[in-house]
Amino acid sequence: MxxxxxxxxxxxxxxxxxxxxxxxxxxxxxxxxxxxxxxxxxxxxxxxxxxxxxxxxxxxxxxxxxxxxxxxxxxxxxxxxxxxxxxxxxxxxPAKVRDDIRDRLIRYQEECFTALHDYWTKGAAVRKPETTVDDRTPLRGIVNRIMGKYGLTYQAVYKLVHKEFGVNHIDELSPKQTAEAVEYLAGKVIEGEWMPKQELPAPIVKQFSDEELLQMTNVWLWAERARKMSKLIYPALTSIESRWAGNFYDLSHETVYPLEESRKVLARETAHIKGSGRQGERQEKMLGMIRKELH
Structure with missing residues (x-):
């Protein structure tokens, strides 16, 4: 082999x-x-x-x-x-899988047959939700109760359900899971078992001097420059089938979020700094770049 x-x-x-x-x-x-x-x-x-x-x-x-x-x-x-x-x-x-998921696998495979048929005969296949809007009415009802009682958003409450049942959207829940989700929210939230005591955030204490913040800003700018260069170099490495291509792809894509989050922190912490002295013009340019969102 x-x-x-x-x-x-x-x-x-x-x-x-x-x-x-x-x-x-x-x-x-x-x-x-x-x-x-x-x-x-x-x-x-x-x-x-x-x-x-x-x-x-x-x-x-x-x-x-x-x-x-x-x-x-x-x-x-x-x-x-x-x-x-x-x-x-x-x-x-399906005969080889666990009993408790056999029916779901069979339904999934039947859906695959339908999707293939629709793709080749209709030009498109659309996934049908596991449950209907009416099936999910009790779930929406308890979500509304939680929102009214605790002042939470839809996203925050549904995130609990997504995490508990391993789904990305509530329409992926089976009818049985939808009923279980109602019980889960009733038990964990309505009865007060889930809601933690909300604490006020600790006051922000200044930890760095202005000079140190400017140095970190300079490091951030070089990191962002490296990300952009990696994005430009990746296609060339791919065309020559370089074993480093994947590293450059990840460097250009996986660093967008942490760089953007660190940019927000630096923009907040340097908001009071104004360029001064012989380096003033360069500092103003650096700070201007750090205060722009990534695209």
């Missing part, structure tokens, strides 16, 4: 997928998912599935990737491109 290439994951995270949390990783600009946790969670023998995936590596494009496993340790895990995960699920025999 041909060996499967081992590559290093640049970033790992956990995402909800069909009611369970899955480990994903970005490697060489491609999102991969660790397969063993998924296979074992739905009750299938991992040994047989790992052999199947490796024997069909050209079909599934699986890879061994060094990434952080569920136990927090770095391991080499057999991974599948995230975009092929639904296709793999479509190939699973």
């Amino acid at each position: 041909n060996s499967i290439a081992i590559i290093e994951a640049v970033n790992t995270t956990s995402l909800p997928f069909h009611g369970q949390s899955i480990i994903t990783a970005m490697a060489a600009g491609v999102a991969y998912v660790a397969m063993r946790p998924i296979v074992e969670n739905i009750g299938i023998d991992w040994t047989g599935q790992s052999v199947k995936l490796r024997n069909q590596k050209d079909k599934f494009n699986c890879r061994d990737i060094s990434m952080v496993a569920a136990d927090g340790k770095v391991r080499k895990l057999l991974c599948l491109p995230l975009q092929k995960l639904n296709g793999w699920l479509f190939s699973i025999n």
